Amino acid sequence: MYDLKKIREQVNSLIDEGNAIMALVKAEDREPSAEEKARLDELYGVDENGGLISAAEKEEKRAEHYHAELSRIAARRAAERRQFVDDEQQTPQASLPKIVNKYRTKHYADGEEAYCIGQFIAASVLGDEKAKEFVQANRNREIFAAHSGSDNSKGGYAVPETMENTIIRLVEQFGVFRQFSMNYPMPSASVLVPRRTGGFTSYFVGENDSITTSDLTLNQAKLDAKKLAVLTQVSSELNEDSIAALADLITEEIAFAFANKEDECGFNGDGTSTYGGIVGLESALAAGSIVDAATGNDSVAEHDLADYEAVVGKLPMYPGIQPRWFMHKAVWMAGAGRLMDAAGGNRIADLGMGPEPMFLGYPVTFAQVIDSTTGTNASTIQVYFGDLRMASTFGIRRGVSIRADESLYFASDAIAIRGTERFDINVHERGDASNPGPVVALKNAS
Secondary structure, three states: OOOHHHHHHHHHHHHHHHHHHHHHHHHOOOOOOHHHHHHHHHHHEEOOEEOHHHHHHHHHHHHHHHHHHHHHHHHHHHHHHHHHHHHHHHOOOOOOOHHHHHOOOOOOOOHHHHHHHHHHHHHHHOOOHHHHHHHHHOOOOHHHOOOOOOOOOOOOEEOOHHHHHHHHHHHHHHOHHHHHOEEEEOOOOEEEEEEEEEOOOOOOOOOOOOOOOOOOEEEEEEEEOEEEEEEEEEEOOOOHHHHHHHHHHHHHHHHHHHHHHHHHHHHHOEOOHHHOOOEOHHHHOOHHHEEEOOOOOOOHHHOOHHHHHHHHHHOOOOOOOOOEEEEOHHHHHHOHHHHHHHOOOOOHHHHHHOOOOEEOOEEEEEOOOOOOOOOOOOOOEEEEEEOHHHHEEEEEEEEEEEEEEOOOOHHHOEEEEEEEEEEEEEEOOOOOOOOOOOEEEEEOOO
16 A cells, blocks of 8 residues: 555656657657557646646655655654653562572472462452552563453453463473374464365376376365363462462463363364364274274283284374374383383393383373273273374464452352363364274274
8 A cells, every 4th residue: 555666666657658759759850649649648638637647646645645654653653662661661670579589389480480470360360459569560570571461351361471381381291182283373263274185196108198187185174262161269368478389370270171171172072062072083083093903802901012013004104294102101001011011121120110101113102081991991992103293183262361250269268260261173184994094093802
């Protein structure tokens, strides 16, 4: 809009064209031809009606005025920003208690960071007046820079970036599915993610033969954001010693609850309301992606090496695939770990350390939401092998939002704190009746 450079080029081009026509007529000492006269009239206008040059010059003036106004606005805002920075620098920060440096925090960089996050929770979530004064006095601290204040008109408090990043980091540490799936930021509540379903085919051709055409085929996997919530309670009596602990408590509780539910949905989801309508690996994988254990091996304690080798052999070697095992730790010890112990050649030190989390050359990841039964458990999937990044997409619509309620736990003098997030999981690469996808499951014998 109002591209001043382009408009000026257009004005100059029209003027040059008119001058060129008149110079040619003068050089040839003649009157303009009908075609030349029509073009000159178009360029310069007739009588009081302006032509193309006049219109372009007016557009040039409008563009100049527009850009001059932009410059004035930018200059005013720059001055306002400089004044704001000066005011912020003159605002004394509230001093932190000396004990802050002695705080032992589980999830934050240091005691000061945990203390500030605790003050934020106490101020904007619990409504503590002293904490509000602290946040106001320390609003120029970097930790509060991304914080939008205590306005919850949109349904929740915006948390400082440090706290949200810590929760997400803990979710990825606790939660297996988010960590190893393909993460996809969702710009809206419902998103279609393109996925490849078929590629080009090459053919041998003879001399003068036509080449057979082939197409790259794509379709889409749909993500619909689901709202996940967690509710916890804290004491309404806060003091300086409990502020930093409050930050650790709320951060860990929210992160663990989110991570656990995400894993349940990703591995065990059956499409019911319990899992927010999400269909996880267990229900999503087609028959071609499932290996049945040998007859009689109806528990992980009876799995033999051939069962696991069949799983590895069935997984396709897609370009860039990074497969790993996913199973409950108890299943690992009763199944794959047991086979490693029985393989022989172990030293006393090896047995003391236990089997390393690698099996058949691939890393093992413990997912504690997967079925942990070690006894008879016929026709059940308890082991997965493959690349979740290729098989599924984890849609992230919104980060963490926090709200508080003093009435829910009124009798116990506690305050309810609710955290929410919005996400979705789509296991879209499932294989089919005869062909496996990028994740293969081992199913106990019937």
